[in-house]
Amino acid sequence: MKYHPFAFWLFFFCLGILAGNFLEIPINWCIVGGAFSLSLLFFFRKQSRYFAYFTFLFCLFLGIYRIQKVNYKPPQNVNNYLKTTLQIKIIESLKPSKKYYKYKAQILPSQSDSLHLAQQSILLYTPKPQGEKFEHQTLWLHGTLSNISPPKNPHTFDYKQYMHRQGVELQLFCDTILLTNNPKKFDLKYQLSLFKSNFKEKLKQLEFSPISRIFIQSLVLGDRNDFDADFRQKLSAAGISHLFAISGLHVGIIYGFLFIIFYPVLFLPYGRNLRIILSITSIWIYTYFVGATPSVVRAAFMLTMFSLSFIFQRRGNFYHILAFTALILLFINPNYLFDVGFQLSYCAVFFIVWATKFFKPLRPEKGKFKIALFDLILVTLAAQLGVLPLSIAYFHQFSWLFLIGNLLFFPTSAILVGFCFSLFFIVSLGITPSFLVKFSNLIFGSFDSILNLSVENEAFLIQNIHWNLGQILTWWGIIFAFAYAIKNRKITHWNILLTLIIIFLSFGYFDVFQAQNKKQFIIFHQQQGNLIAYRAGQNLWVFGADSLSSIYTIQPFATQEEIRKIEHHPFDKDLTINDFKKSHRFIQWGENIILINPQNPKIPTQADFLYFTQGSPELDAKNLNQLFIFDGASKSWQVQKFEAKNKHFTADDGFFMLEE
Incomplete structure (x- = not known):
């Protein structure tokens, strides 16, 4: 406590955030508890031990209060798939899909807002043929409003929870944009969004290759929307994804360039301090330019704290600065604690600083090359091994190439960033010669070729890892x-x-x-298809999986459940495995009997479940007590129309599972 007070405050503040997120603690209790601990702080202010204890208690209650205050949303009475006309304002552009542009938007007050949703944030999808929209534009549009759906299958990404942490509960699929209005006054956010879009269009017109555009847009604009799945996989396999993310390394490189650019300022009165202030101001301008993501804000904030310590000629403790910046950012938005980038960023920086100081006695004393090589290997190992548990928890893979990848590409990262910024200014000024475009395509194409060579052997990439x-x-x-x-x-x-x-x-x-020791039978939700599986121990037999569901539904389940062997079969295949028997008419597992698409109105009493793989059954279900199961191949209107005492629809209720 004596040497790292911010670390203890941060720890208990994070405990409060976790408690407020996972436990239902009334916010009034937090206010009373915070006031009580604050009064005890004042009473015991001269007794350091008790003062520390009640400081921790206050931080705990403060964390609970902040997460509940930020995440509180008034109750909403929104029926799914409601046709409506709304006026909205675009807040942020998100990664588009093949068919839709995607935005975070805010509903504006209007007479057509019968549900009183004004000021609510929504996830907006607009069809690509209707054109790209820009931040702070206002739109009158007609579309379908619904709640963001929770995950339909086990162990898949919870997009509803992710958007909840962004303050978004609803989504709107736009049918028609009735009117688009640009900001009436000068709006910096709108102008920046328009400028970025025009710049990306210029790159295409000048015939920069797709890989060149990826480099320039990611390293200058912080825009990774053009990253396809293959390129992301290559970066992960090589262990260099962080080189393409605007975070500490990137901001540090830019700060170094700014320090060189502002060198003449040293000859002015108070030039040393003025140089630092100009560099930091430029960093914050750039932070706003790229969208002020948590990793960039963290890096800029940390750099600011260090720079201020130089200006005031005080030695800065890096652990204090790291904990203080995290505490401030989490106080502003406690949901950052659950952000993957935030966790990876702080974890990597902590282990780099700790390893650098811890192994300083082992650092070579002579030889610039030896010192540089030692530092590079130490930083790479510290960062990669430090964030390894988080990488496995979120991405379930590990690459043995991380050391080679960083040794190859890390030394050139500053050159790449400088080159990309030079291209940015040249293209923006409209003076781009054709030979420079060809040279850029050659450089970035060579980089991509080296990347391909380094990852073409899949033996170096270990996938589907699960750690508890x-x-x-x-x-x-x-x-x-x-x-x-x-x-x-x-x-x-x-x-x-x-x-x-x-x-x-x-x-x-x-x-x-x-x-x-687990045995399970699962009916997964597969859009417009049938997908079931039988699991016995670490073996899984899958029926009806297409290529997408194999990757996004079956593989996450297999990874989390420690499945070692997967067999794929067509949905209509008959198969018997121990006490599990499947035919095209029924499934029998132990004492459970599931009839598939029964047509006979006389249902055997031994049947426990009735599973329909296509449409609504022509049965009078009013007198039947069995559970009716409908999967993703059934239409919503058909299932809603069908009357039954017990009904399970995977599109609404998610997957269906039986366990032994």
């Missing part, structure tokens, strides 16, 4: 234990390391043990 929370926490303990064991070479530290490794393996074996 115990393994994630234990891994960080292993890193610290290994570092101390290497540095101090004491048997005690090696024993601690060995113990942590055993604990890590035990957590993994526990998951495997649980998986081996």
Whole structure:
């Protein structure tokens, strides 16, 4: 506490955020608890131990209050698929899909807003033939309003929860844009959005190759919307995704360029401080230009704190600055704690700083090349191994090429950023010679070719890894234990390391043990299709999966559930596996009997479930007690029209599962 007060405050503030997010704690309790702890703080202000305890308590209540205050939304009475006409204002452009442009927007007050949704944020989809729209434009449009759907299948990405943390609960699919209005007065956000769109169009007109446009747009504009799945996979396989994200490294490179550009300022009165102030001001202007994402704001804020320590000639403690910036950002928006980029960014920076200081005695004293190589390897290992648990938790893969990839591409990152910014200014001024376009395409094409060579061997990429929370926490303990064991070479530290490794393996074996004893039958939701699976231990038999559902539905389930073997079969195939029997008319698993598309009105009493794979059955279900199951092949209007006592529709209720 004495040496790192911000770290303790941050820890308890984060605990408060987690408690407020996962527990239903009345906000009035938080206010009362915060006021009580604050009064105790004042009362015990001269007793350092009790003062510290009540400071922690206050931070805890403050975290609970902030997450509940930010995430509070008034109750909404919105029926799904409601046709409506609304006036909206575009707030932010998001990554488009093949058919739609996508935006975060705000509903404006209007007479047609019968649901009183004014000031509510929505996710807006507009058809691409109706053209791209820009931030702070207002639109009159007609479309279908609905709640954002929760995940329909187990272990798939929860987009509803993700958008909830962005303050968005509703989505609107636009049919027709009736009127588009530009801001009447000068609007910087609108002008920047328009400028970026025109700049991207210029790159196409000048015949920059797609890979060149990806480099320029990502490294200058912070725009990664043109990244396709293949390119993202290549970056992940090479372990260099961070080189294309505008975060600490990127901001640091730009700050270095600005320091060089503002060198003449040194000859003015107070030139040293003025140079720092101009550089920091330029960084914040750039932060606003690229959209002020959490990683960029974090880097700019941290850089500002360091720069201020130089101006006031005070030695800055990096851990204090790291914790302080995190505390401020989380106070502004507690949902940053659940942002993947925020977590990866702070985790990487912490381990880089810790490793740099911890292994400083091992750093070569002579030889610039040796020192640079040592620093590069140390920074790469610290960052990659430090964020490894988070990478596996979110992306379920690990690349052995991360060290080679960073050794190849990290030294050239500053050159690439400088070259891309030079192209940005040249293209913006309209003085781009054709030879420069060809040269750029050659450079970026060569980079892409090297990237392809480095990742063409898939053996270096380990995919579908699952770690539980115990393994994630234990891994960080292993890193610290290994570092101390290497540095101090004491048997005690090696024993601690060995113990942590055993604990890590035990957590993994526990998951495997649980998986081996599971038996399940699942009816997944597959849009306009049928998809079922039988699971026995670590084996999975899948019926009816198409290429997309194999990747986005089956694989996430298999990864999280420790499935080691997957067999794919056509939906109509008959198969018998131990006590599981499937035919085109029924499925029998133990005592459970599921009839498939029964046509006979006389349903056997032994049947527990009635599964319909296409449309509405021609049955009188009023007197039937069995559960009627409809999957994604059925139309919503057909299922809604069908009357039954018990009904499960995967499009509304999600997947259906039986467990033994």
